Amino acid sequence: MDDNKIEWIKCNKCGFIQYKSHLRCIKCKNNKFEKINVVGTPTLISYTILYAPPMEFRDKKSYALGIVEFENGIKALGQISSQKGLQIGMKLKPKFEKICDDLDGKEIYTYIFVPIT
Protein backbone atom coordinates (compact mmCIF):
# COMPACT_ATOMS: atom_id res chain seq x y z
CA MET A 1 0.00 0.00 0.00
CA ASP A 2 1.30 3.44 -0.94
CA ASP A 3 1.31 5.48 2.24
CA ASN A 4 2.96 8.53 0.76
CA LYS A 5 -0.37 9.79 -0.46
CA ILE A 6 -3.52 10.66 1.44
CA GLU A 7 -5.97 8.91 -0.79
CA TRP A 8 -9.38 7.47 -0.04
CA ILE A 9 -11.85 5.52 -2.13
CA LYS A 10 -15.41 6.30 -3.19
CA CYS A 11 -18.03 3.57 -3.56
CA ASN A 12 -19.26 3.31 -7.17
CA LYS A 13 -22.73 2.34 -6.00
CA CYS A 14 -23.61 4.48 -2.96
CA GLY A 15 -20.93 7.17 -3.18
CA PHE A 16 -19.72 6.71 0.40
CA ILE A 17 -16.08 7.79 0.87
CA GLN A 18 -13.82 5.67 3.05
CA TYR A 19 -10.21 4.71 3.83
CA LYS A 20 -8.48 2.84 0.97
CA SER A 21 -8.08 -0.52 2.78
CA HIS A 22 -11.75 -1.53 2.55
CA LEU A 23 -12.45 -4.31 0.04
CA ARG A 24 -16.21 -3.95 0.46
CA CYS A 25 -18.01 -0.67 1.06
CA ILE A 26 -18.62 -0.04 4.78
CA LYS A 27 -22.08 1.32 3.93
CA CYS A 28 -23.44 -0.97 1.18
CA LYS A 29 -20.96 -3.91 0.76
CA ASN A 30 -20.32 -3.09 -2.91
CA ASN A 31 -16.77 -3.97 -4.07
CA LYS A 32 -16.19 -1.42 -6.84
CA PHE A 33 -14.56 1.89 -5.98
CA GLU A 34 -12.79 4.83 -7.56
CA LYS A 35 -9.80 6.53 -5.97
CA ILE A 36 -10.29 10.05 -4.68
CA ASN A 37 -7.76 12.65 -3.59
CA VAL A 38 -7.96 15.22 -0.86
CA VAL A 39 -9.40 18.65 -1.61
CA GLY A 40 -8.46 21.86 0.17
CA THR A 41 -6.80 22.56 3.51
CA PRO A 42 -7.61 20.25 6.41
CA THR A 43 -9.03 21.31 9.77
CA LEU A 44 -7.91 19.84 13.12
CA ILE A 45 -10.72 17.76 14.72
CA SER A 46 -8.82 16.59 17.81
CA TYR A 47 -5.23 16.24 18.98
CA THR A 48 -3.10 14.88 21.81
CA ILE A 49 0.52 15.10 22.84
CA LEU A 50 1.87 11.67 23.65
CA TYR A 51 4.60 11.47 26.31
CA ALA A 52 4.81 7.66 26.42
CA PRO A 53 5.64 6.62 22.84
CA PRO A 54 5.67 3.05 21.54
CA MET A 55 9.09 1.44 20.97
CA GLU A 56 9.30 2.48 17.30
CA PHE A 57 9.41 6.12 18.45
CA ARG A 58 11.75 5.55 21.41
CA ASP A 59 14.06 8.37 20.19
CA LYS A 60 11.38 11.00 20.84
CA LYS A 61 10.36 12.20 24.28
CA SER A 62 6.97 13.31 23.04
CA TYR A 63 5.07 14.17 19.88
CA ALA A 64 1.70 15.55 18.87
CA LEU A 65 -0.88 13.44 17.02
CA GLY A 66 -3.97 14.83 15.38
CA ILE A 67 -7.04 13.85 13.40
CA VAL A 68 -7.81 16.20 10.52
CA GLU A 69 -10.65 16.53 8.03
CA PHE A 70 -10.25 17.83 4.48
CA GLU A 71 -12.81 19.96 2.70
CA ASN A 72 -14.20 16.94 0.80
CA GLY A 73 -14.68 14.87 3.98
CA ILE A 74 -11.50 12.77 3.79
CA LYS A 75 -10.03 12.33 7.26
CA ALA A 76 -6.51 11.39 8.30
CA LEU A 77 -4.49 10.82 11.43
CA GLY A 78 -0.86 11.83 11.67
CA GLN A 79 1.82 13.48 13.72
CA ILE A 80 1.81 17.28 13.94
CA SER A 81 5.09 19.16 13.51
CA SER A 82 4.51 21.40 16.52
CA GLN A 83 3.30 20.73 20.08
CA LYS A 84 2.54 24.37 20.86
CA GLY A 85 -0.46 26.52 20.00
CA LEU A 86 -2.62 23.64 18.81
CA GLN A 87 -6.34 24.23 18.71
CA ILE A 88 -9.37 22.32 17.46
CA GLY A 89 -10.58 24.02 14.28
CA MET A 90 -7.14 25.27 13.17
CA LYS A 91 -5.86 24.75 9.62
CA LEU A 92 -2.86 22.57 8.80
CA LYS A 93 -1.09 21.35 5.70
CA PRO A 94 0.23 17.87 4.99
CA LYS A 95 3.96 17.31 4.46
CA PHE A 96 5.77 14.06 3.64
CA GLU A 97 8.80 13.12 5.68
CA LYS A 98 10.59 10.34 7.55
CA ILE A 99 8.96 9.87 10.95
CA CYS A 100 10.97 6.99 12.43
CA ASP A 101 13.03 3.86 11.91
CA ASP A 102 10.90 0.83 12.61
CA LEU A 103 12.17 -1.99 14.88
CA ASP A 104 13.92 -3.66 11.91
CA GLY A 105 15.76 -0.41 11.15
CA LYS A 106 13.65 0.38 8.07
CA GLU A 107 13.03 4.11 7.50
CA ILE A 108 9.34 4.99 7.67
CA TYR A 109 8.14 7.87 5.47
CA THR A 110 4.62 9.19 5.70
CA TYR A 111 2.60 12.41 6.01
CA ILE A 112 2.64 14.71 9.00
CA PHE A 113 0.69 17.93 9.47
CA VAL A 114 2.14 21.42 9.78
CA PRO A 115 0.04 24.18 11.38
CA ILE A 116 -0.58 27.16 9.08
CA THR A 117 0.26 30.30 10.96
Add this chain to the structure above:
Amino acid sequence: MKSVAIIGVGHTKFGRSKEGLLELLCDASLQALENSNTYADNFDSVYVGAMCPGKFNNYTGIASALVDRINLIPAAADHIKNGPASGGSAIKAGYQAIASGMSDLVLVVGGEKMTHITTPGFITSIVATITHHEAERLHGVSLPSFGGLLTRAYLHKYNAKLEWLDDIAIKNHKNGSLNPYAHFQKTIQEFMESAIKKGKGNWANIKEFLKDNSRNPIIADPLRLFHICPISDGAAALVLCNAEIAKKYCDTPILIKGIGQATDTHIIYEREDITTLKALRTCSDLAYKMAKKTPKDIDVAELHDAFEILEVVESEDIGFFKKGEGAKAASEGLTQIGGKIPINPSGGLKARGHPLGATGVAQVVELFWQLREEAGKRQVSGATTGITCNFGGFGNNIVSILVERM
Protein backbone atom coordinates in the same frame (compact mmCIF):
# COMPACT_ATOMS: atom_id res chain seq x y z
CA MET B 1 -31.75 -22.39 24.50
CA LYS B 2 -30.73 -23.44 28.03
CA SER B 3 -30.42 -20.82 30.80
CA VAL B 4 -26.91 -20.27 32.11
CA ALA B 5 -25.98 -19.74 35.77
CA ILE B 6 -22.78 -18.62 37.50
CA ILE B 7 -22.25 -20.82 40.55
CA GLY B 8 -18.81 -19.80 41.80
CA VAL B 9 -15.94 -17.40 41.22
CA GLY B 10 -12.22 -16.86 41.82
CA HIS B 11 -10.08 -13.71 41.76
CA THR B 12 -6.37 -13.27 42.47
CA LYS B 13 -5.15 -10.02 43.96
CA PHE B 14 -4.44 -7.71 41.01
CA GLY B 15 -1.21 -5.72 40.91
CA ARG B 16 2.41 -6.78 40.75
CA SER B 17 2.73 -10.53 41.16
CA LYS B 18 5.75 -12.81 41.40
CA GLU B 19 3.69 -15.64 39.91
CA GLY B 20 3.72 -16.48 36.21
CA LEU B 21 0.65 -16.34 33.95
CA LEU B 22 -0.13 -20.05 34.26
CA GLU B 23 0.15 -19.91 38.07
CA LEU B 24 -2.25 -16.93 38.22
CA LEU B 25 -4.77 -18.73 35.97
CA CYS B 26 -4.51 -21.89 38.13
CA ASP B 27 -4.99 -19.88 41.34
CA ALA B 28 -8.19 -18.15 40.14
CA SER B 29 -9.51 -21.39 38.59
CA LEU B 30 -9.01 -23.52 41.71
CA GLN B 31 -10.67 -20.81 43.86
CA ALA B 32 -13.66 -20.92 41.49
CA LEU B 33 -13.88 -24.74 41.64
CA GLU B 34 -13.87 -24.61 45.42
CA ASN B 35 -16.33 -21.69 45.57
CA SER B 36 -18.78 -23.56 43.30
CA ASN B 37 -18.46 -26.95 45.01
CA THR B 38 -17.33 -28.53 41.74
CA TYR B 39 -13.89 -29.62 42.91
CA ALA B 40 -14.68 -33.29 42.28
CA ASP B 41 -16.76 -32.78 39.13
CA ASN B 42 -15.89 -33.36 35.50
CA PHE B 43 -15.98 -30.23 33.36
CA ASP B 44 -17.15 -30.30 29.75
CA SER B 45 -15.25 -27.25 28.53
CA VAL B 46 -12.75 -24.59 29.55
CA TYR B 47 -12.30 -21.13 27.98
CA VAL B 48 -9.21 -19.06 28.73
CA GLY B 49 -9.27 -15.33 27.89
CA ALA B 50 -5.81 -13.77 27.53
CA MET B 51 -4.69 -11.07 25.11
CA CYS B 52 -0.96 -11.62 24.58
CA PRO B 53 0.33 -14.74 26.38
CA GLY B 54 2.55 -15.49 23.38
CA LYS B 55 4.26 -12.08 23.29
CA PHE B 56 4.32 -11.42 27.04
CA ASN B 57 4.91 -14.90 28.49
CA ASN B 58 6.05 -17.19 25.63
CA TYR B 59 2.91 -19.29 25.97
CA THR B 60 1.20 -20.91 23.02
CA GLY B 61 -1.63 -23.24 23.98
CA ILE B 62 -2.24 -21.68 27.40
CA ALA B 63 -5.68 -23.39 27.72
CA SER B 64 -4.17 -26.85 27.17
CA ALA B 65 -1.48 -26.10 29.75
CA LEU B 66 -4.10 -25.03 32.29
CA VAL B 67 -6.33 -28.13 32.05
CA ASP B 68 -3.27 -30.32 32.50
CA ARG B 69 -1.96 -28.46 35.53
CA ILE B 70 -5.28 -28.45 37.42
CA ASN B 71 -6.48 -31.71 35.88
CA LEU B 72 -9.66 -30.90 34.10
CA ILE B 73 -8.67 -33.49 31.46
CA PRO B 74 -10.46 -34.47 29.18
CA ALA B 75 -12.47 -31.19 29.06
CA ALA B 76 -12.40 -29.31 25.75
CA ALA B 77 -10.05 -26.34 26.17
CA ASP B 78 -9.84 -23.18 24.06
CA HIS B 79 -7.89 -19.94 24.20
CA ILE B 80 -10.13 -16.97 23.37
CA LYS B 81 -8.55 -13.75 22.12
CA ASN B 82 -10.33 -10.45 21.66
CA GLY B 83 -7.78 -7.88 22.78
CA PRO B 84 -8.72 -6.21 26.09
CA ALA B 85 -12.17 -7.83 25.77
CA SER B 86 -10.75 -11.39 25.73
CA GLY B 87 -12.36 -12.03 29.14
CA GLY B 88 -15.82 -10.99 27.96
CA SER B 89 -15.46 -13.05 24.81
CA ALA B 90 -14.38 -16.09 26.88
CA ILE B 91 -17.55 -15.74 29.00
CA LYS B 92 -19.60 -15.51 25.81
CA ALA B 93 -18.00 -18.74 24.53
CA GLY B 94 -18.81 -20.46 27.85
CA TYR B 95 -22.35 -19.14 27.73
CA GLN B 96 -22.85 -20.44 24.19
CA ALA B 97 -21.47 -23.87 25.11
CA ILE B 98 -24.10 -24.28 27.83
CA ALA B 99 -26.98 -22.50 26.05
CA SER B 100 -26.54 -24.78 23.03
CA GLY B 101 -26.73 -27.89 25.20
CA MET B 102 -23.22 -29.02 24.24
CA SER B 103 -21.84 -28.51 27.78
CA ASP B 104 -23.31 -28.57 31.28
CA LEU B 105 -20.33 -27.46 33.36
CA VAL B 106 -17.82 -24.88 32.11
CA LEU B 107 -14.82 -23.05 33.55
CA VAL B 108 -14.06 -19.54 32.22
CA VAL B 109 -10.83 -17.89 33.32
CA GLY B 110 -9.15 -14.70 32.15
CA GLY B 111 -5.68 -13.46 32.99
CA GLU B 112 -2.59 -11.56 31.98
CA LYS B 113 0.93 -11.23 33.40
CA MET B 114 2.60 -7.98 32.33
CA THR B 115 4.57 -6.21 35.06
CA HIS B 116 7.76 -8.25 34.50
CA ILE B 117 8.21 -6.47 31.14
CA THR B 118 10.53 -3.51 31.71
CA THR B 119 11.61 -2.51 28.18
CA PRO B 120 10.26 1.06 27.70
CA GLY B 121 7.44 1.16 25.17
CA PHE B 122 7.32 -2.63 24.66
CA ILE B 123 3.82 -3.18 26.09
CA THR B 124 2.62 0.05 24.41
CA SER B 125 3.94 -1.23 21.04
CA ILE B 126 2.43 -4.70 21.39
CA VAL B 127 -0.96 -3.36 22.46
CA ALA B 128 -0.86 -0.82 19.60
CA THR B 129 -0.74 -3.72 17.11
CA ILE B 130 -4.54 -3.97 17.58
CA THR B 131 -4.92 -0.60 15.80
CA HIS B 132 -5.17 -0.20 11.99
CA HIS B 133 -1.60 -0.75 10.78
CA GLU B 134 -1.47 1.77 7.93
CA ALA B 135 -4.01 4.39 8.97
CA GLU B 136 -3.08 4.50 12.68
CA ARG B 137 -0.19 2.37 13.98
CA LEU B 138 2.35 3.55 11.38
CA HIS B 139 1.93 7.12 12.69
CA GLY B 140 2.91 6.25 16.26
CA VAL B 141 -0.44 5.89 17.99
CA SER B 142 -0.85 4.12 21.31
CA LEU B 143 -4.07 3.26 23.13
CA PRO B 144 -3.51 6.16 25.59
CA SER B 145 -3.11 8.51 22.59
CA PHE B 146 -6.60 7.48 21.45
CA GLY B 147 -7.77 8.17 25.02
CA GLY B 148 -6.29 11.68 24.71
CA LEU B 149 -7.86 12.30 21.27
CA LEU B 150 -11.26 11.12 22.51
CA THR B 151 -11.03 13.19 25.70
CA ARG B 152 -10.20 16.42 23.85
CA ALA B 153 -12.95 15.84 21.27
CA TYR B 154 -15.51 15.11 24.03
CA LEU B 155 -14.60 18.11 26.19
CA HIS B 156 -14.80 20.34 23.12
CA LYS B 157 -18.08 18.96 21.78
CA TYR B 158 -19.98 18.93 25.08
CA ASN B 159 -18.28 21.82 26.83
CA ALA B 160 -17.29 19.43 29.65
CA LYS B 161 -14.52 19.97 32.20
CA LEU B 162 -11.38 17.87 32.59
CA GLU B 163 -11.85 18.12 36.38
CA TRP B 164 -14.97 15.98 36.05
CA LEU B 165 -12.68 13.15 34.93
CA ASP B 166 -10.60 13.76 38.08
CA ASP B 167 -13.81 13.16 40.06
CA ILE B 168 -14.20 9.77 38.38
CA ALA B 169 -10.63 8.79 39.29
CA ILE B 170 -11.28 9.95 42.87
CA LYS B 171 -14.44 7.82 43.02
CA ASN B 172 -12.77 4.74 41.52
CA HIS B 173 -9.79 4.97 43.88
CA LYS B 174 -12.19 5.33 46.82
CA ASN B 175 -14.04 2.18 45.70
CA GLY B 176 -10.72 0.39 45.09
CA SER B 177 -9.64 1.22 48.64
CA LEU B 178 -12.56 -0.98 49.78
CA ASN B 179 -11.68 -3.89 47.46
CA PRO B 180 -9.14 -6.39 48.85
CA TYR B 181 -8.44 -7.67 45.31
CA ALA B 182 -7.65 -4.25 43.81
CA HIS B 183 -4.24 -3.22 42.44
CA PHE B 184 -4.50 0.15 44.27
CA GLN B 185 -6.28 -0.05 47.62
CA LYS B 186 -5.62 3.60 48.31
CA THR B 187 -7.71 6.74 47.93
CA ILE B 188 -6.14 9.69 46.10
CA GLN B 189 -6.22 11.51 49.47
CA GLU B 190 -4.00 8.70 50.82
CA PHE B 191 -1.67 8.97 47.80
CA MET B 192 -1.33 12.68 48.53
CA GLU B 193 -0.75 12.18 52.26
CA SER B 194 1.95 9.59 51.69
CA ALA B 195 3.68 11.92 49.18
CA ILE B 196 3.58 14.73 51.77
CA LYS B 197 5.01 12.39 54.41
CA LYS B 198 7.86 11.45 52.04
CA GLY B 199 8.62 15.16 51.57
CA LYS B 200 7.65 15.18 47.87
CA GLY B 201 5.68 18.40 48.24
CA ASN B 202 2.71 20.00 49.90
CA TRP B 203 -0.75 20.48 48.51
CA ALA B 204 -3.85 22.14 49.95
CA ASN B 205 -6.17 19.40 48.69
CA ILE B 206 -6.37 16.53 46.20
CA LYS B 207 -7.50 18.81 43.36
CA GLU B 208 -4.20 20.70 43.74
CA PHE B 209 -2.29 17.41 44.05
CA LEU B 210 -3.84 16.20 40.77
CA LYS B 211 -2.71 19.40 38.99
CA ASP B 212 0.94 18.84 39.95
CA ASN B 213 3.01 17.58 37.02
CA SER B 214 5.55 15.92 39.30
CA ARG B 215 2.91 13.69 40.97
CA ASN B 216 0.41 13.44 38.14
CA PRO B 217 2.32 13.82 34.86
CA ILE B 218 0.60 14.28 31.49
CA ILE B 219 0.74 11.00 29.52
CA ALA B 220 -1.49 11.74 26.52
CA ASP B 221 -2.53 15.37 26.77
CA PRO B 222 -4.99 16.22 28.30
CA LEU B 223 -4.94 12.83 30.06
CA ARG B 224 -2.71 12.53 33.11
CA LEU B 225 -1.46 9.48 34.99
CA PHE B 226 -4.49 9.40 37.33
CA HIS B 227 -6.87 9.35 34.34
CA ILE B 228 -5.29 6.12 33.04
CA CYS B 229 -5.42 2.54 34.32
CA PRO B 230 -2.19 0.81 35.41
CA ILE B 231 -0.44 -2.22 33.92
CA SER B 232 -1.29 -5.16 36.19
CA ASP B 233 -0.96 -8.91 36.71
CA GLY B 234 -3.91 -11.04 37.73
CA ALA B 235 -6.58 -13.58 36.88
CA ALA B 236 -10.29 -14.06 37.53
CA ALA B 237 -12.52 -17.09 37.00
CA LEU B 238 -16.17 -18.17 36.81
CA VAL B 239 -17.81 -21.58 36.93
CA LEU B 240 -20.88 -21.65 34.67
CA CYS B 241 -23.50 -24.36 34.56
CA ASN B 242 -26.82 -25.25 33.05
CA ALA B 243 -29.27 -23.34 35.30
CA GLU B 244 -31.44 -26.47 35.70
CA ILE B 245 -28.72 -28.06 37.83
CA ALA B 246 -27.35 -24.87 39.47
CA LYS B 247 -29.11 -25.33 42.80
CA LYS B 248 -27.35 -28.69 43.19
CA TYR B 249 -24.11 -26.72 43.68
CA CYS B 250 -25.09 -23.40 45.16
CA ASP B 251 -27.95 -21.65 47.01
CA THR B 252 -27.75 -18.30 45.23
CA PRO B 253 -26.75 -18.75 41.59
CA ILE B 254 -26.48 -15.65 39.42
CA LEU B 255 -28.03 -15.92 35.98
CA ILE B 256 -26.50 -14.58 32.77
CA LYS B 257 -29.71 -13.09 31.40
CA GLY B 258 -28.30 -11.24 28.43
CA ILE B 259 -25.09 -11.13 26.46
CA GLY B 260 -24.16 -9.11 23.41
CA GLN B 261 -21.08 -8.44 21.32
CA ALA B 262 -20.69 -6.00 18.44
CA THR B 263 -18.03 -4.41 16.26
CA ASP B 264 -17.41 -0.99 14.70
CA THR B 265 -14.91 0.43 12.18
CA HIS B 266 -11.28 -0.51 12.83
CA ILE B 267 -10.12 3.06 12.12
CA ILE B 268 -11.50 5.28 14.89
CA TYR B 269 -11.74 8.38 12.72
CA GLU B 270 -13.92 6.63 10.16
CA ARG B 271 -16.74 6.68 12.72
CA GLU B 272 -19.33 9.38 12.21
CA ASP B 273 -18.60 10.69 15.69
CA ILE B 274 -15.56 9.50 17.66
CA THR B 275 -17.30 10.33 20.96
CA THR B 276 -20.03 7.72 20.33
CA LEU B 277 -19.40 4.00 20.83
CA LYS B 278 -21.77 2.46 18.29
CA ALA B 279 -20.52 -1.05 19.11
CA LEU B 280 -21.55 -0.56 22.74
CA ARG B 281 -24.95 0.78 21.73
CA THR B 282 -25.48 -2.31 19.59
CA CYS B 283 -24.14 -4.93 22.01
CA SER B 284 -25.80 -3.54 25.14
CA ASP B 285 -29.05 -3.33 23.20
CA LEU B 286 -28.69 -7.03 22.36
CA ALA B 287 -28.04 -7.82 26.04
CA TYR B 288 -31.02 -5.74 27.24
CA LYS B 289 -33.35 -7.31 24.65
CA MET B 290 -32.24 -10.84 25.46
CA ALA B 291 -32.81 -10.18 29.17
CA LYS B 292 -36.07 -8.24 28.55
CA LYS B 293 -34.62 -5.35 30.55
CA THR B 294 -33.91 -1.65 30.02
CA PRO B 295 -31.16 0.61 31.45
CA LYS B 296 -33.66 1.64 34.17
CA ASP B 297 -33.62 -1.92 35.56
CA ILE B 298 -29.87 -1.83 36.25
CA ASP B 299 -28.74 -1.46 39.89
CA VAL B 300 -24.95 -1.60 39.37
CA ALA B 301 -22.53 -1.53 36.42
CA GLU B 302 -18.91 -2.46 35.78
CA LEU B 303 -17.59 -0.39 32.86
CA HIS B 304 -14.23 -0.46 31.07
CA ASP B 305 -12.46 2.71 32.28
CA ALA B 306 -9.01 2.07 30.79
CA PHE B 307 -9.12 5.88 30.51
CA GLU B 308 -11.61 7.80 32.66
CA ILE B 309 -13.20 9.32 29.52
CA LEU B 310 -14.29 5.78 28.58
CA GLU B 311 -16.37 5.44 31.76
CA VAL B 312 -18.13 8.64 30.67
CA VAL B 313 -18.95 7.71 27.06
CA GLU B 314 -19.80 4.14 28.08
CA SER B 315 -22.21 5.38 30.78
CA GLU B 316 -23.98 7.31 28.00
CA ASP B 317 -23.94 4.69 25.24
CA ILE B 318 -25.07 1.90 27.62
CA GLY B 319 -28.15 4.04 28.32
CA PHE B 320 -27.67 5.57 31.80
CA PHE B 321 -27.20 9.20 30.73
CA LYS B 322 -27.93 11.34 27.69
CA LYS B 323 -25.04 12.01 25.29
CA GLY B 324 -22.81 14.70 26.74
CA GLU B 325 -24.14 14.40 30.29
CA GLY B 326 -22.12 11.48 31.68
CA ALA B 327 -19.10 13.41 32.95
CA LYS B 328 -21.18 15.99 34.78
CA ALA B 329 -23.41 13.26 36.27
CA ALA B 330 -20.34 11.48 37.62
CA SER B 331 -18.93 14.70 39.06
CA GLU B 332 -22.26 15.24 40.85
CA GLY B 333 -21.92 11.84 42.54
CA LEU B 334 -24.63 9.97 40.63
CA THR B 335 -22.28 7.05 39.89
CA GLN B 336 -20.93 6.58 43.42
CA ILE B 337 -21.95 3.67 45.62
CA GLY B 338 -25.30 4.89 46.99
CA GLY B 339 -25.84 7.12 43.93
CA LYS B 340 -28.51 6.79 41.21
CA ILE B 341 -26.49 4.23 39.23
CA PRO B 342 -23.29 3.03 40.94
CA ILE B 343 -20.51 2.46 38.38
CA ASN B 344 -17.38 0.45 39.12
CA PRO B 345 -17.85 -0.32 42.82
CA SER B 346 -14.80 -2.59 42.34
CA GLY B 347 -12.61 0.44 41.61
CA GLY B 348 -12.81 -0.21 37.86
CA LEU B 349 -9.75 -0.63 35.68
CA LYS B 350 -8.32 2.54 37.24
CA ALA B 351 -7.99 1.11 40.76
CA ARG B 352 -8.71 -2.64 40.51
CA GLY B 353 -6.09 -2.70 37.75
CA HIS B 354 -6.16 -3.99 34.17
CA PRO B 355 -4.55 -7.37 33.52
CA LEU B 356 -5.96 -7.28 29.99
CA GLY B 357 -7.54 -10.75 29.60
CA ALA B 358 -8.66 -10.84 33.25
CA THR B 359 -10.71 -7.64 33.16
CA GLY B 360 -13.89 -8.86 31.45
CA VAL B 361 -14.09 -11.81 33.83
CA ALA B 362 -13.27 -9.71 36.92
CA GLN B 363 -16.16 -7.36 36.03
CA VAL B 364 -18.62 -10.27 36.19
CA VAL B 365 -16.98 -11.63 39.38
CA GLU B 366 -17.62 -8.22 41.01
CA LEU B 367 -21.27 -8.31 39.92
CA PHE B 368 -21.58 -11.89 41.24
CA TRP B 369 -20.44 -10.62 44.66
CA GLN B 370 -22.62 -7.51 44.47
CA LEU B 371 -25.80 -9.45 43.58
CA ARG B 372 -25.13 -12.00 46.35
CA GLU B 373 -24.46 -9.23 48.90
CA GLU B 374 -20.89 -10.46 49.33
CA ALA B 375 -19.12 -7.22 48.36
CA GLY B 376 -18.32 -6.14 51.91
CA LYS B 377 -17.72 -2.41 52.42
CA ARG B 378 -18.32 -1.60 48.76
CA GLN B 379 -21.73 -3.31 48.66
CA VAL B 380 -24.40 -1.59 46.56
CA SER B 381 -27.39 -2.21 48.78
CA GLY B 382 -30.25 -4.24 47.37
CA ALA B 383 -28.65 -4.78 43.95
CA THR B 384 -30.31 -7.58 41.96
CA THR B 385 -29.39 -6.70 38.35
CA GLY B 386 -26.07 -5.61 36.83
CA ILE B 387 -24.41 -5.04 33.47
CA THR B 388 -20.83 -4.85 32.14
CA CYS B 389 -18.99 -3.24 29.26
CA ASN B 390 -15.74 -4.96 28.24
CA PHE B 391 -14.05 -2.85 25.58
CA GLY B 392 -11.89 -4.52 22.92
CA GLY B 393 -9.64 -2.75 20.44
CA PHE B 394 -10.48 0.92 20.77
CA GLY B 395 -14.25 0.49 20.81
CA ASN B 396 -14.28 -1.69 17.71
CA ASN B 397 -15.18 -4.96 19.46
CA ILE B 398 -17.22 -4.70 22.65
CA VAL B 399 -18.90 -7.32 24.87
CA SER B 400 -21.71 -6.51 27.30
CA ILE B 401 -23.08 -8.98 29.86
CA LEU B 402 -26.27 -8.59 31.91
CA VAL B 403 -26.64 -10.65 35.09
CA GLU B 404 -29.39 -11.09 37.64
CA ARG B 405 -29.93 -12.87 40.92
CA MET B 406 -31.85 -16.12 40.30
